[in-house]
Amino acid sequence: MTEHKSAPDAPRADVYIRKIRSFVRREGRLTKGQAGALERQWPTMGIDFDGQSIHFNEIFGNDQPVVLEIGFGMGHSLVAMAKAAPEENYVGIEVHRPGVGACLLEAESQNVKNLRVMEHDAVEVLEQSILDGSLSRVQIFFPDPWHKKRHHKRRLIQPELVALLRRKLKLGGVLHLATDWENYAEHMLEVMREAPGYENQSVDGTFIPRPEERPLTKFEKRGHRLGHGVWDLKFTAI
Ligand SMILES: C[S@@+](CC[C@H](N)C(=O)[O-])C[C@H]1O[C@@H](n2cnc3c(N)ncnc32)[C@H](O)[C@@H]1O
Numbered sequence: 001m002t003e004h005k006s007a008p009d010a011p012r013a014d015v016y017i018r019k020i021r022s023f024v025r026r027e028g029r030l031t032k033g034q035a036g037a038l039e040r041q042w043p044t045m046g047i048d049f050d051g052q053s054i055h056f057n058e059i060f061g062n063d064q065p066v067v068l069e070i071g072f073g074m075g076h077s078l079v080a081m082a083k084a085a086p087e088e089n090y091v092g093i094e095v096h097r098p099g100v101g102a103c104l105l106e107a108e109s110q111n112v113k114n115l116r117v118m119e120h121d122a123v124e125v126l127e128q129s130i131l132d133g134s135l136s137r138v139q140i141f142f143p144d145p146w147h148k149k150r151h152h153k154r155r156l157i158q159p160e161l162v163a164l165l166r167r168k169l170k171l172g173g174v175l176h177l178a179t180d181w182e183n184y185a186e187h188m189l190e191v192m193r194e195a196p197g198y199e200n201q202s203v204d205g206t207f208i209p210r211p212e213e214r215p216l217t218k219f220e221k222r223g224h225r226l227g228h229g230v231w232d233l234k235f236t237a238i
Helices: 032-045 056-060 076-084 097-109 122-128 149-154 159-168 182-194 218-225
Strands: 066-070 089-094 115-119 135-141 169-179 198-200 231-237
Touching: 032 097, 032 115, 056 089, 066 076, 076 089, 076 097, 076 115, 089 097, 097 115, 122 159, 135 159, 159 169, 159 182, 169 182, 182 198, 182 231
Parallel strands: 066 089, 066 135, 089 115, 135 169
Antiparallel strands: 169 231, 198 231
């Protein structure tokens, strides 16, 4: 694994993997609380995306392991995980501004310090700014399932993305995925089985039991209400 890009501050225009977005930008209105938290906390907890390399040790002021969550929604589970593990650094990337505001509001009320957030497309951040071998864990919980077959190409979990994530993970790092949509769970397993450089942590080569460290997320609760199952996958970078 390379620890650094050869030209650390050059945008990686050569590695763009796709233009199909996994999200539709919604102009959600911020609550007063979310807007206030964004204003107060962004200067310390926000990372502006500028296409340049991000050096986590400089941002956090230490070299603790870094956990990245993609699409954290309202961020409550991300804040709970960061609070429960002060010996790790957490970075969340989300495109939905009210979610970013809600996450900062929760982080503020929980006095969480080992968390930074970005408001941008995670795929672009990974392609352009996150250094190879810099992540200890990546978690993607309940990504949009894009139910209709003609929309499956919008699903975040695709061979190109998991290959990109493999480069960003350290050796021995972990990719943790969860979904409440059976067809997406099968798709994730298929993609991961074919992905070079990963080993399934499941004893039977499929899914793992729900890990205790994953707090209940908003979308998991919604899945329960709708009578959906939940599928967790954990793969180690080898
Ligand atoms: C179905 S929600 C799940 C939210 C949360 N993980 C949960 O379980 O409650 C998926 C989230 O992923 C975000 N998202 C989708 N594609 C993204 C991308 N490329 N970069 C960052 N966030 C993304 C969406 O804005 C949305 O908030």
